[in-house]
Amino acid sequence: MLLFRSEEHVEQSGKAKGALMTPEQMWRLADTWYRDRDDPAWRRRSAEEAEEVFAQIGLTGEFWKLS
């Protein structure tokens, strides 16, 4: 997961099309994903739970499917 200056720069780089998101979406995903990582009660999310987190920030479709 890389941060590019703009969508044009992604295209110019020749990277596989993949998926794009805004830094705001990335922050929300990172915050949800990692904020409690040092809690002893933390456990890895199931595929369904992870997909739910993706959907909450607008990441839906085949690219974001884990199950």
Place this chain on the structure above:
Amino acid sequence: MSILVRVRIAVLERTIASGQVPTAGEIAAELEMPVAMVQEAYARLGESHVFVGEPGDPSRLRMANPFSAVPTAFKVTARGGLYYGNCVWDALGIVALLGGEGVVETSCPDCSEPLQLSVSDGKLLESEGVVHFGVPARHWWDDIVFT
């Protein structure tokens, strides 16, 4: 707490405190456990995709997610420390883990221009650029270093 949880928490706490992902020997000394037991925990945490082991070295981790054990293009300053994330997701994850206050510095892979994301009080302040995911979610762990 189970051994796996104790090792996981000790690794994260030590990384947060020092900026360096600890070896199995360091964690063994801290938790007063045999090194082999910590190596086994490192292996199991790697198998369950919690951390990523260093290939060929059971005493080291490549990633103590969200932290990278080696310098990367994703530098994080937070809570007075310097850290490296494995990608922009993990770099922002370090900021989240450290309380939602910090700065991620990276550069555009196309033009090398420096880019920065700042978070304060749990909110993203500056928002330049666009995040690119090259690998579909279900293939992320096929080759996590590449991902």
